[in-house]
Amino acid sequence: xxxxxxxxxxxxLGAFMFLTGYLxxxxxxxxxxxxxxxxxxxxxxxxxxxxxxxxxxxxAFNICVGMLDDVFSMFNFGGWMYGxxxxxxxxxxxxxxxTVVYLAEKIIYGLLALFALLGKEVKIPLVDKxxxxxx
Numbered sequence: 001x002x003x004x005x006x007x008x009x010x011x012x013l014g015a016f017m018f019l020t021g022y023l024x025x026x027x028x029x030x031x032x033x034x035x036x037x038x039x040x041x042x043x044x045x046x047x048x049x050x051x052x053x054x055x056x057x058x059x060a061f062n063i064c065v066g067m068l069d070d071v072f073s074m075f076n077f078g079g080w081m082y083g084x085x086x087x088x089x090x091x092x093x094x095x096x097x098x099t100v101v102y103l104a105e106k107i108i109y110g111l112l113a114l115f116a117l118l119g120k121e122v123k124i125p126l127v128d129k130x131x132x133x134x135x
Contacts, residue, residue: 005038013039014047014116021051022111041079047116049131052126056124058105064128065101069094 002010017035020028032048032089039045115122 002041004041004044010041011117011119014044015113017044017047018109018113018116021055022106025055028052043121045135046131049135051109051112051126052129053130054108054124057113058101061101062098065094065097068097108134 004010004013008012013035017028017031020031028051032052035044035048072094112122
């Protein structure tokens with residue numbers, strides 16, 4: 001098994017990179033920065049860039065859901081819709097969308113970390129195209 005410059009396996013460092021998705025953006029950027037600057041393994045660099053791209057995709061989804069919430073809030077001008085059935089439906093829908101995006105993000109990061117730990121490569125077409133183009 002190939003070792004990284006830290007002395008741990010490349011698979012373990014790749015899994016850790018994906019698990020930083022649970023820790024937050026700062027941890028993710030620090031680990032990705034280390035991998036991109038210090039490590040020589042091409043697949044490890046792909047994992048680092050792919051994790052950042054995936055984070056940006058989920059951030060874009062969260063921004064879109066937030067904007068949708070703002071659009072629905074505009075209709076509640078003056079509070080006339082608050083407490084109505086329409087308000088409850090739209091508020092429930094937005095909450096459901098936030099929850100789905102959050103759960104999808106955590107599940108995808110967890111599965112990708114598991115696959116990286118096992119040494120299997122997972123193809124995500126949108127992310128892989130971007131990584132291949134810019135790495």
